[in-house]
Amino acid sequence: MNPAITPSDTLAELGEFGLVARVTAGRSHPPGTLLGPGDDAAVVAAPDARVVACTDVLVEGVHFRLDWSTPEQAGRKAAAANLADIAAMGAVPTALLVGLACPVSTPVATLEGLADGLWAEARASGIGVVGGDVAASTALVISVTALGSLEGREPVTRGGARPGDLVALCGRIGWAAAGLAVLHRGFRSPVAVVGAHRVPEPPYAAGPAAALAGATAMIDVSDGLLADLGHVAEASGVLxxxxxxxxxxxxxxxxxxxxxxxxxxxxxxxxxxxxxLVATFPPGSTLPSGWTVIGTVREGVPAVLVDGRPYAGPGGWDHFTRG
Structure with a gap:
């Protein structure tokens, strides 16, 4: 926290432009950021001549709770959700843009913590936060847009899986859900499990590695393994x-x-x-380090089975329906 800030300082007292100046001061940018925050728009290098872009919106009380997570953890989580989407296209990240809406009574220390988390996750991926916007709102909302480069490769979409392909996974699954279950019971440990809910650890480098290895389809596991594989099955017309x-x-x-x-x-x-990340690879493929085969792709009506049968239970998260 900036030593000049006291717990009683709020956004109403600092103001929009004061906040922007506070959270951008002294931040360094990688060479790919040609013009950072401070002008009407940023300028980011795009040597591939194509830009991969994605956006996620996180709402306090829905995607994170500040009584369960620190502001910095919430910021890291917001950045990670987008950077994982860039990786799932087989791309590498180049920049983040951040939109923030919050009550004017929000403590400045909370907003600095969010900014610190966003910058920390960006730096871990070799990029920076190049711009954004701030607005007053009745709820705290973080909207992050990530930009990425395919580095000359074709994007790995959800629609390329073919019968006979291998289904492979890279990264941990189930940990965030376990941490959420623990928090809902009123506990704060085991720390490793609760920490997985607070700050995910996507295998960013595994996305480009999978693309180089010939992955035919890929997606990040944000809503649940079965739900997200269902998107691949539907887009590819496979089982x-x-x-x-x-x-x-x-x-x-x-x-x-x-x-x-x-x-x-x-x-x-x-x-x-x-x-x-979960991806499909042609049969006989040599998978990159960290990837494990967990299933196969077959002909059939688009669906996801577990050991040849429909899974008897809720399939994952949907923002507008529960089931």
Whole structure:
């Protein structure tokens, strides 16, 4: 926290332009940022002549809670959700843009914490926050836009899976869902599990690596493994069959599930917000490091099966329907 800020300072006292100056001062940018914050728009290098772009909106009380997470953790989570989408296209990130809406009574320390988290996750990916906007609102809302470069490759979309392809996973799944379940019970530990809900750890480099290895389709696991594979199945017109035995349940998740009286496999199959990557590869492919085969693609009516059968339970998160 800036030593000049006291807990009583709010956005109403600092003002929009004071906040922008506060959260951008002293920040360094990588060479790809040709013009950073401070003008009408930023300028970011695009040597590929194509720009990959995605946006996510996070609303306090829906996607994060500041009584469960620090502002910095919420900022990192907001950035990670977008950077994982860039990776899922087989691209590398080049810049972040941030829109923030919040009550004028919001403490400046909270907003600085959010900014610190956004910048920290951006720096971990070798990029910066190049611009954005601030507006007054009745709720705290963070909107992040990520830009990326394909580096001369074709994008890896959801619609390229073909019968016979291997289905592979990179990154952890189920951890964020387990952490959320723990928090809902009023606990704050195990720290590793709760931390997974607060700040995901997407395998950013695995997306471009998969593209180089010939991935035919890819998506990040934001809504749940089965739900997101369902998007691939629908876009590709194929059936996806996941092997339950290929999904290793970590001992820590087994322990937490036992304490909460639930099946940990359910977290792996339906839990979102870990932002792992799942992709399909041609049969016989040599997979990049970190990728594990978890199923196959077959001909059939678009669907996702587990061991050849529909999964008996909710399939994942949908923002407008629950089920």
């Amino acid at each position: 996806v069959d996941v092997r339950g035995a290929a999904l290793e349940v970590p001992m820590r998740l087994r322990e937490v599930a036992s304490a909460l009286g639930t099946d940990p496999l359910h977290w792996l199959l339906t839990g979102g917000e870990d932002h792992a």
